[in-house]
Amino acid sequence: MLCIKNGTVIDGISDVPYKADILIDKGKIIHIGENMGNAADEVIDATDKWVLPGLVDSHCHLREPGFEYKEDIGSGTRSAAAGGFTSVACMANTNPVVDNAAMVNYIKSIARAKGVVKVYPVAAVTKGLEGQELTEMGELKEAGAVALSDDGRPIMNSQLMRLALQYAKGMGMLIISHCEDLSLVGDGVMNDGYMSTVLGLKGITRAAEEVMVARDIILAEVLDAPIHIAHVSTRGSVELIRQAKRRGVKVTCETAPHYFCATDEWVDGYNTNAKVNPPLRTSDDVEAVKQGLKDGTIDIIATDHAPHHRDDKEVEYSLAANGISGFETAFSLAYTHLVETGILSIQELVQKMSKRPAEILNIDAGTIQVGKPADVIVVDLHRTYTVDVSKFYSKGKNSPFNGCTLKGKVIHTIVDGKVVMKNEKVII
Numbered sequence: 001m002l003c004i005k006n007g008t009v010i011d012g013i014s015d016v017p018y019k020a021d022i023l024i025d026k027g028k029i030i031h032i033g034e035n036m037g038n039a040a041d042e043v044i045d046a047t048d049k050w051v052l053p054g055l056v057d058s059h060c061h062l063r064e065p066g067f068e069y070k071e072d073i074g075s076g077t078r079s080a081a082a083g084g085f086t087s088v089a090c091m092a093n094t095n096p097v098v099d100n101a102a103m104v105n106y107i108k109s110i111a112r113a114k115g116v117v118k119v120y121p122v123a124a125v126t127k128g129l130e131g132q133e134l135t136e137m138g139e140l141k142e143a144g145a146v147a148l149s150d151d152g153r154p155i156m157n158s159q160l161m162r163l164a165l166q167y168a169k170g171m172g173m174l175i176i177s178h179c180e181d182l183s184l185v186g187d188g189v190m191n192d193g194y195m196s197t198v199l200g201l202k203g204i205t206r207a208a209e210e211v212m213v214a215r216d217i218i219l220a221e222v223l224d225a226p227i228h229i230a231h232v233s234t235r236g237s238v239e240l241i242r243q244a245k246r247r248g249v250k251v252t253c254e255t256a257p258h259y260f261c262a263t264d265e266w267v268d269g270y271n272t273n274a275k276v277n278p279p280l281r282t283s284d285d286v287e288a289v290k291q292g293l294k295d296g297t298i299d300i301i302a303t304d305h306a307p308h309h310r311d312d313k314e315v316e317y318s319l320a321a322n323g324i325s326g327f328e329t330a331f332s333l334a335y336t337h338l339v340e341t342g343i344l345s346i347q348e349l350v351q352k353m354s355k356r357p358a359e360i361l362n363i364d365a366g367t368i369q370v371g372k373p374a375d376v377i378v379v380d381l382h383r384t385y386t387v388d389v390s391k392f393y394s395k396g397k398n399s400p401f402n403g404c405t406l407k408g409k410v411i412h413t414i415v416d417g418k419v420v421m422k423n424e425k426v427i428i
């Protein structure tokens with residue numbers, strides 16, 4: 001038995017935090033109350049610390065199979081554990097693509113063998129992510145895919161997207177849409193605006209994202225089907241989703257920390273670690289994303305953890321790969337930029353990083369409750385530290401936040417009752 005003692009608990013259910021001990025046995029939370037340390041053979045002292053449900057990431061890239069030089073399921077899930085994530089949903093753009101039941105089973109078996117946290121595969125909407133032919137959604141669901149997405153590539157053909165939403169609705173599956181109109185992106189490599197002009201780089205109009213957000217909302221509305229919009233980055237997208245929700249469209253969405261912590265000014269100096277898709281936007285967009293988080297338009301925060309090898313980033317800006325290694329900074333970035341600034345309460349942050357993503361993915365996680373899986377993290381909200389990518393567990397050191405001073409650090413991570421990170425060290 002494991003006891004987490006003397007912490008302040010935010011369970012994802014109650015409105016107010018409370019002091020309690022949490023007793024864990026056989027992977028489950030068996031009791032929440034006072035003075036329970038005596039019953040346990042292992043005790044974690046959480047005095048002056050906060051005890052939260054393990055974080056749930058609806059969107060990451062673990063790169064295995066095919067790109068193990070960037071990340072693999074072992075290194076990726078250790079990185080997730082270090083960031084406080086106990087459940088992660090990984091995207092299908094591996095090689096081979098996760099577009100059939102055998103590949104879903106393959107990811108699950110590697111995750112069972114090497115995974116430090118729980119891994120939930122997201123399968124492709126179209127075969128080979130080619131946007132031509134739909135996958136066998138029923139088989140994918142049966143094999144254990146939690147959602148469907150061609151993330152990394154948009155589904156440009158609107159009729160195919162319409163059919164995909166219709167079939168997915170029939171199967172009770174959620175489509176996660178990477179919104180990008182490739183004809184508008186052209187050969188753009190950063191946000192189109194003042195900075196792209198200053199740097200002499202080809203810009204990507206915000207319309208490339210917003211046109212597709214609008215299209216997907218309209219398709220979902222016509223079919224009364226659910227849709228989840230990935231990585232919302234612009235004021236216009238936030239407003240389109242806000243209006244759609246008011247009309248009752250079954251749309252949910254996520255943003256990622258870099259869209260509320262960084263702007264296209266970070267590209268200055270041709271910083272390839274600030275190259276991401278969709279691109280970093282302007283301070284006005286950052287404000288809109290924060291407002292969207294505050295008023296509930298943006299349901300959740302995902303990492304879009306996209307680790308790359310240095311060879312993919314240490315090249316000319318326009319040739320560099322898109323993506324940020326995000327697991328190990330996500331909680332601290334969100335705490336520093338949203339909670340410390342008064343935009344969200346810590347309880348609201350728990351909703352956006354644990355409870356709601358679990359609900360959207362329909363997985364048994366995201367709260368601290370008796371009888372539920374013991375996925376728990378202990379965080380120190382007083383702790384200030386400087387990000388050092390050389391200490392990342394991820395193989396991907398590509399983060400524009402290297403050297404930033406942040407507040408709020410994950411100290412212990414417990415997955416199914418097993419301590420996988422103790423005193424900031426991943427121990428398995």
Ligand SMILES: [Zn+2]
Pocket residue numbers: 151152153178230231277278
């Ligand atoms: Zn994407």
Ligand SMILES: [Zn+2]
Pocket residue numbers: 059060061091151152304306
């Ligand atoms: Zn992605």
